[in-house]
Amino acid sequence: MRQVRVTLALLGATLCALTGVALPTTATATTATITNTAADPTTPAPKKLFSIRDDRIKESSGLAKSVKHPGIYWTVNDSGDTGRVFAVDQSGKVKAVLKFGAKVTDVEALGIDRDGTLYIADIGDNKENRDQIEIYTVPEPETLEDQDVKYHRFDFTYPDGAHDAETLLIEPGTSQLYIVTKSLKGAGAIYAAPPAPSREGTNKLSKLAPAPSGVITDGTFLPDGQRVVLRSYTDVATVAWGDTPNAIARGAAPLGQGETVALGPTDTTVVVGSEGPNSAVYQVAIPAKATASAPPTPGATPKPAGSSDSDSSSSGKSHSLRWIVIGAALFALIITVITFPPGRRERRDRQAENDRLTGQGPPTAHRR
Numbered sequence: 011m012r013q014v015r016v017t018l019a020l021l022g023a024t025l026c027a028l029t030g031v032a033l034p035t036t037a038t039a040t041t042a043t044i045t046n047t048a049a050d051p052t053t054p055a056p057k058k059l060f061s062i063r064d065d066r067i068k069e070s071s072g073l074a075k076s077v078k079h080p081g082i083y084w085t086v087n088d089s090g091d092t093g094r095v096f097a098v099d100q101s102g103k104v105k106a107v108l109k110f111g112a113k114v115t116d117v118e119a120l121g122i123d124r125d126g127t128l129y130i131a132d133i134g135d136n137k138e139n140r141d142q143i144e145i146y147t148v149p150e151p152e153t154l155e156d157q158d159v160k161y162h163r164f165d166f167t168y169p170d171g172a173h174d175a176e177t178l179l180i181e182p183g184t185s186q187l188y189i190v191t192k193s194l195k196g197a198g199a200i201y202a203a204p205p206a207p208s209r210e211g212t213n214k215l216s217k218l219a220p221a222p223s224g225v226i227t228d229g230t231f232l233p234d235g236q237r238v239v240l241r242s243y244t245d246v247a248t249v250a251w252g253d254t255p256n257a258i259a260r261g262a263a264p265l266g267q268g269e270t271v272a273l274g275p276t277d278t279t280v281v282v283g284s285e286g287p288n289s290a291v292y293q294v295a296i297p298a299k300a301t302a303s304a305p306p307t308p309g310a311t312p313k314p315a316g317s318s319d320s321d322s323s324s325s326g327k328s329h330s331l332r333w334i335v336i337g338a339a340l341f342a343l344i345i346t347v348i349t350f351p352p353g354r355r356e357r358r359d360r361q362a363e364n365d366r367l368t369g370q371g372p373p374t375a376h377r378r
Contacts, residue, residue, distance in 0.1 A: 134175070
C-alpha cells in the first residue's frame with residue numbers, strides 16, 4: 011500500500027509538472043472558495059415603490075421616467091384604450107392625463123428622450139397581420155395637469171413581414187429608435203429605424219441583430235448609451251450594446267406578467283412593473299457581472315495580431331488535455347503493474363530463485 015501511495019505521489023508530481031496545474035491542499039482550496047464568495051457583490055432584494063391605484067389604468071404596458079418632473083413616471087394602457095398618457099407619482103396617484111387624440115391599435119411601449127419628448131409605441135401585433143406600425147411623439151408638458159396635446163405620427167414597416175413587439179429603445183445621445191420584437195418560440199430580433207424618420211410616407215426598419223433569449227416585453231437604454239436593460243416575463247437582462255448586442259448579466263425580477271421597465275431612482279437601479287389593476291412597481295438593481303476579468307500578468311507575452319481569446323483559450327485547453335490524457339494512461343499502466351499478477355518472465359525468475367535455495371534442479375521439459 012505504501013508503494014501505491016509513493017507511486018501516486020510521484021504520478022501527481024509528474025502531472026503537475028506536465029500540465030502546470032497545482033494540486034491544492036484542502037486548506038488552500040477552502041481559502042480560495044471563501045475568498046471568491048466574499049468577493050461576489052450581494053444583489054439587493056427588489057423594493058416595492060408604489061402600486062398604480064387608478065381605475066383608468068388596468069393594463070400598464072409601458073413606463074418612462076420623467077425628465078422634467080422628479081418623482082414622476084409616465085405610463086400607458088395596453089390595447090383597447092384611447093390615445094392618452096398618464097403621469098403617476100411615487101404614491102401611485104395619477105397627477106395628469108395627456109390626451110393626444112390619435113386612434114391607436116395596440117400601444118405596448120413608452121419611451122422618453124433627453125429633451126423630454128414622449129414616444130408612444132403602437133407596435134403590438136399578436137396576430138402579426140399589421141401592414142404598418144406607428145410611433146407617436148408628444149412633448150412632456152411644463153406643468154402636470156390634464157390637457158390635450160399635439161402629436162406627431164411616424165409610420166414604420168418591417169423588411170421581412172409583420173412582427174409582434176412590445177419594446178421601444180431610444181438611444182440617449184442621438185434619439186435613434188430601435189424596436190425589439192417579441193417571440194414565444196426562439197429569440198426575437200432588433201430592428202433600427204432610420205436615423206431621422208420622416209412623417210411623410212412610411213419609414214422602413216432595418217434588421218440589426220438577433221435579440222437576446224427570452225420573451226422580451228420592454229427595454230430601456232441606460233444613460234451611458236453603452237448598455238440596455240431588457241425585460242422579460244421572468245427576469246431583467248443587461249445587454250452590452252454594439253453591432254451584436256450581447257446579454258452580459260441577468261437578474262431575477264418580481265413575479266407576475268412582467269411588462270415594463272424604466273430608469274430607476276438611482277444610477278444603479280431600474281423600475282419594473284406588470285399588467286393588471288393595482289399593479290405594483292418595484293425598484294431592482296441593474297444586473298452586473300459578479301466578478302471582473304483578471305488583469306493580465308505583468309510581463310506576459312502579448313497575443314499575436316489577429317488571434318482571438320477563444321483561439322488562445324482553445325489552444326491552451328487542448329494542450330492541457332493532451333498532457334492529462336498522457337498522465338491518465340501512465341496512471342493506468344502503474345495501477346495495472348501494481349494490481350495484476352506478475353508476468354511470465356517474473357514467475358520464471360522467482361521459480362529459479364526458489365530452486366536455488368532448496369537445492370532442486372529445474373524441472374525436466376516434456377518431450378514429444
